[in-house]
Amino acid sequence: MLQVIQLNDKAFTGAIPPNIGNLKSLYSLVLNNNQLETNDWSFLTALSNCTYLQDLQLSANKLYGVLPNAIANLSTSLEHLDMSFNQLEGSLPVGFGDLINISMLTLSRNFLTGAIPATLARLEMLQGLFLDHNNFSREIPSNFGNFTRLSMLDLSFNGLSGNIPSSLGKCSLEVLSLGNNKLTGALPKDIFLISTLSIYLGFPHNLLSGPIPSEVGSLKNLIQLDIRENNFSGQIPTPLGECQIMEYLYLDGNLFQGPIPSALSQLRGLQELDLSQNNLSGPIPEFLETFSQLSYFNLSFNNLEGEVPLKGVFLNASAISIVGNRRLCGGISELKLPPCPIETSKKKHPSLKLKLVILVPIAILACILLLSFAIAQYWRHKSRKEPANMTNFNDTYIWVSYADLVRATEGFSPANLIGAGSFGSVYKGNIGGAEDINVVAVKVLNLQQRGASRSFTAECEALRCIRHRNLVKILTACSSVDFKGDDFKALVFEYLPNGSLDSWLHPKVGEQSRVLTLIQRLDIAIDVASALDYLHHHGPVPIVHCDLKPSNVLLDDDMVAHVGDFGLARFLKASFNLSSQKSTSSAALKGSIGYVAPEYGMANKVSTSGDIYSYGILLLEMFTGKRPIDESFKDGLSLRMYVEMAQANQVIDIVDRDMLEEQNGNVRST
Structure with missing residues (x-):
């Protein structure tokens, strides 16, 4: 009577046993992210006995060889088939066209060749088709216009030629990706x-x-x-x-x-x-x-x-x-x-009287219009009501519910947990189904923790008005109730796959060792500096981050750094004198031990100088490999003093050994 098998991310090896076809009630088989192989595809033939099968996910394994046409014998109830990130070769079997109820077909990142079979157009229920990163050639089938329900089509990174068929205009597409062909x-x-x-x-x-x-x-x-x-x-x-x-x-x-x-x-x-x-x-x-x-x-x-x-x-x-x-x-x-050269006009200037005749009425009219606009804006702002379940974000942000986030994170599964902080936990999630587009990071606030709600509000207020390539991009927020009726607050960010700077500098026991080169550390330092410069001087209003540290610096695919976690951020009043800038909040200042500027312990005034101090500690940590609260710092010794005591000819003794070994290895190899 077994209906669901979910064994993803378990490092299984060997072949998928063909007697899995004995499970007559099976409707979901998920074996993603293992090291499973296949020799004769007998398991695929055996799965034809599972007449209730709706979900078959085999992505990110070591399946290789040519897909047999036996795939056409799978249950017509099949709705989701994912065999991406494998080593499939040869042409795509025409039998795929017999899976008439399939709604999501993903074969990305394999070595499939030949033409895309026109028989796929028989899949009238198809909503997502992902054939990207293969070696398909020839033209895009003109009958793809039959996909009237298709919302996502990705054929990028292939060798497709010819014209783009105009029939695609009949599809209800939200995503169309045909690049790199x-x-x-x-x-x-x-x-x-x-x-x-x-x-x-x-x-x-x-x-x-x-x-x-x-x-x-x-x-x-x-x-x-x-x-x-x-x-x-x-x-x-x-x-x-x-x-x-x-x-x-x-x-x-x-x-x-x-x-x-x-x-x-x-x-x-x-x-x-x-x-x-x-x-x-x-x-x-x-x-x-x-x-x-x-x-x-x-x-x-x-x-x-x-x-x-x-x-x-x-x-x-x-x-x-x-x-x-x-x-x-x-x-x-x-x-x-x-x-630029200074240009002097040779034209005859109009008389002062003529200028006044023209400019005075214009000025009066402009003042009247500005006054009217200001009054209208005041009443519009006063009468406007905020949505009940969403912080005041722009309309361009997507709206998500608590149920959406539960589905996206598989019930906030520990397997999707990617980080935890003082105010909540961060989970990896998928809000759609197309991993290249919809993978997100969901920060769930622990509202039992004192200050968590205030942190949520502070982060929303900060992120709603700032945009920079070195800041973590927020996608949306959710302020609602969970299935028990308790308050629920979460923030949804873009997912940055290379994790935090802290995880690179201080890997946990058992984790694969990853070393940042000197150039990478310099690039990250410049990225973080650019983010601070924007926050302090070039944003809509000066913002002090108040909690700059390696765990709040995240790295994307290209190792570009993005500063995140604005739960303690403070807005500053406009002022030309940085020493006189004050926080708009009177809440007690908090931060992370070792990174907080010493003057913050004497007063509740924040300034951009505090962030600069934290940035300096971050730099020392990046190039020495030591935390500011390292166990070796005793009797009042700090990271700053540790570096300061190194004489000019002893600097090499305090530099991160891993970085030096990596650098020396690169020099020897060249």
């Missing part, structure tokens, strides 16, 4: 008329050409558009300005020409914009200064000219790139551009 021709207009496209539309690294259809303006709900590294030409289409929800726009590596259109001024939610390696000309539009969310902006290698703006993202040299535009001038000093 050999697709040619123009983009069909029908693709841009898919009203459901909201998460991602991408064709990067192909051979596509021609102009971008004006229908691109129909993608009013799209968050990310990526068409980089193709041969698209003409001007950047002005209808792009109608995609006002867009946050990520990548047009680099094409043949676009002409000026940057003023219509893009409507894309005020942009966080990343890349227009590099085109033939764009004219000045940099001033409206880009007002994009408060923009944290990455690349204009390099174009033909732009004139003065570089001096506000917004242009104040952060690490967030912009303008190299390869020889006629640009001005900007902040870090850009090292020549000063």
Whole structure:
């Protein structure tokens, strides 16, 4: 009577036994993330006896060889099949088309070849199809338009050629990923008329050409558009300005020409914009200064000219790139551009009387309009009511319930626990089903802990108004009740797979040893410094983090550092004198022993200098490999004093030995 087998992440080896087919009541078999192998696929043939089978997950094992057509004999009740991250070879059996009730088919990251069989179009219930990172060739089947329920299609990183079939415009897609193939021709207009496209539309690294259809303006709900590294030409289409929800726009590596259109001024939610390696000309539009969310902006290698703006993202040299535009001038000093020439007008100036006749009525009208706008905003703000189950986040954040997070984390399973702190625990979760897109980190607050609710509020208030590539990105928040009726609060962040800096510097007993090189440590130090510089000087309001330490520095796939955990953050009143800046909160200051600035023990005033002190301790820890509360520090000795006592010729004695051995090994190997 066994119905469910779930043995994922258990390091099992050997073959999957064929007598598993004796389990006539089995409807879910999950064996992901093991080291299981197969010789003759007899277990797959035996599973045809399991007529109730709905869920078969075998991803991240060592299954190899050619898939037999016996897969067509699996139960027609099968809804979810995942064999990704294996070593499957050969062509895809046409028998897949007989699994008529399947809704999610994932075969990503294998070595499958040949054409994608057109028989897949018979799977009318299909909602997600993931064939990315294989070696498929030839054209995308034109009958894929039959997937009227399909919401996610990923065929990226293959060798597909030919045109993109216009029939895809019949699908109800939210995600369409066709990047890193050999697709040619123009983009069909029908693709841009898919009203459901909201998460991602991408064709990067192909051979596509021609102009971008004006229908691109129909993608009013799209968050990310990526068409980089193709041969698209003409001007950047002005209808792009109608995609006002867009946050990520990548047009680099094409043949676009002409000026940057003023219509893009409507894309005020942009966080990343890349227009590099085109033939764009004219000045940099001033409206880009007002994009408060923009944290990455690349204009390099174009033909732009004139003065570089001096506000917004242009104040952060690490967030912009303008190299390869020889006629640009001005900007902040870090850009090292020549000063702009001072132009004197040769035109005859109008008389003072004429100026007054024109300007006075305009000034009066402007004052009336501003006053009216201020009054309207006041009453609108006063009458507005916040949603009951959500902290005041922008409408662009996704809404999740307690039940959604339970499902995403498999009931907050200990197997998904990736960290714990003073105010709560962090779990890895999946809010959708497409791992490349929907893997998140869920921070669940322990509301029994004193100060946890205040920490939740502080973190929401801080993260709702800051955006920077070296800060952990928040996706949403949930303030609700659990199934028992108790209060529940959680924050959902992007998942950063390389964990915390602390786990790299101080691995736990039994964990695989990972060593950061000197260059990696320098890069991380610069990343953290960039985040602090943004928080202190370039954000909407100066923010003091108050708890900077290695466990609050997280690393992404590329080992780029992101500062997180703003549960103790403080907002500062605007002031030009940092020594006079005060916290807007009078709550007792807390932090982590060893990282808190000494002056915090004498007063409840916080300043940016406190973060700088914590950053200094973090640097010493990174390059010595010792915690500030290391067991070897006794009789009043501290990490700072330990480093200070090392003379100039003894510095090598206190440097992290693991880093030195790694560095010496690299030098010897070269």
